[in-house]
Amino acid sequence: MIREQWYAILSAKEVRPGKPVGVTRMSQKLVLWRKEDGSVACIADRCCHRGASLAAGKIIYDHVMCPFHGFEYRADGKVMYIPANGRKAVVPDRYQVTGYEVREQYGLIWLWYGDARTELPEIPFFDDLKDGFAYGEFHENWNVHYSRAIENQLDVVHLPFVHGTTIGRGNKTLVNGPVVKWDDTRMTFYVKNVSDEGQTPEKPAEIKDYEKLFHLQLQMPNIWQNVVAPKVRIMAVFAPVDEENTMIYMRFYHGFMTAPVATQLMNGLGNIADRIILHQDRRVVLTQLPKKSELNCGDILIQGDLPIMEYRKMRQQLKDKAGRL
Ligand code: FES
Ligand SMILES: [Fe+2]
Incomplete structure (x- = not known):
């Protein structure tokens, strides 16, 4: 933590x-x-x-x-x-x-x-989710440290393997970039996965017009959102339970329904879809060792893991900064 x-x-x-x-x-x-x-x-x-x-x-x-x-x-x-x-x-x-x-x-x-202070910083949340959305929610415990659960949501390489039947359809195994941008302690990462036609993956700096790509965000220390569409988001909280457990809260946010019945239906449908995808992840993430990730935890990363690498660095930076206070 x-x-x-x-x-x-x-x-x-x-x-x-x-x-x-x-x-x-x-x-x-x-x-x-x-x-x-x-x-x-x-x-x-x-x-x-x-x-x-x-x-x-x-x-x-x-x-x-x-x-x-x-x-x-x-x-x-x-x-x-x-x-x-x-x-x-x-x-x-x-x-x-x-x-x-x-x-x-x-x-x-x-x-x-942290230590008691007379003035505490603002609570970090995604500005665009602060209003105008309804959401459905569920939660479940995962037997991993929250760093591993977060990294799973930063992992663009796993999509065709873990989610081949859902969000990873199309066998797009080649990972260009990804492009990672930070705004203070909020990371945005842009995904450009494609089919392997024998080409070399583009380096992050070679990707033009990355802003137009599909993107996701991580707000340190423990919330994440998938910008599915301007009015549809999946948001997750990774609440640290202890060194080996995380309570994940998943919310399906949507901003285009007005009738209460339709809203409820959307909440329900969104939750079912999120749960199926999350359980595809869980099967693999629970097997990862060590249960907690760190800068030098023995993993040997690849270019496509850039968001994970950046997360580990930021975690270390924030820990070092807190240690100096
Ligand atoms: S009041 Fe005695 S244990 Fe709490
Ligand atoms: Fe996943």
Whole structure:
């Protein structure tokens, strides 16, 4: 995981009012709940008293209450009330667990993975998806580090092999480029796969008018979109669970339906198609070793892997930068 970043970790609808929810993200057990004003709180899910999970507890106004002996926690992780000590007792500061900065935006819960700061950077999202789209969504766990799951979505070389029956039809095994462009921490990569007629693949710099090509985007540290058409997108969140697991949230965004029934139908159809494609990927990605990718993880890359190479470099750069703060 890269420090000093906003990570999308959950779909907002998973945190319902009135009930705490326990998840593992960033290799930590977390409990999230909604306060009275609807805003989301997140603290470590391990009671400082005797280690019970708070996720099985109750929400009391803005606090979450441990189901074991009733300790009540505030959103910053501090214990505010110990029933056995009486209402009047002042709770010493040592009774606390780690609290996390979380925000709800774009239908997602975002966690600040870094040191507390008075001013946090803006949450990174695709500007063009901020409004004007409806979406359907599903999620599933993959037994790989999130870096491998992301790289699979940057992989233009696998299409005819893994998706020969769906998006990789046509046996376009020869990979020109691809062209990779960065805008701060957002990568856009342009795909020009063709059939092999004995030609040499074009180098990225040789590709003219690349802007007109089919393209996809990765926003560091963990969201991705496939620009299928101006009004159709597939967006994915790769939420790090731990070193060997990733929760993938897939959304099918579309902007051309107005009637609610048609919208629902599109959501459903889009989800089915996305799921079939994702499962074609899963079969192979789950076998990759090591489960986590890094700059020097032993893979020997080829020209067509440029987006993967660039992702690895950017990850390292952001890690180094966070280490210097
Ligand atoms: S273990 Fe939570 S209150 Fe005792
Ligand atoms: Fe794929």
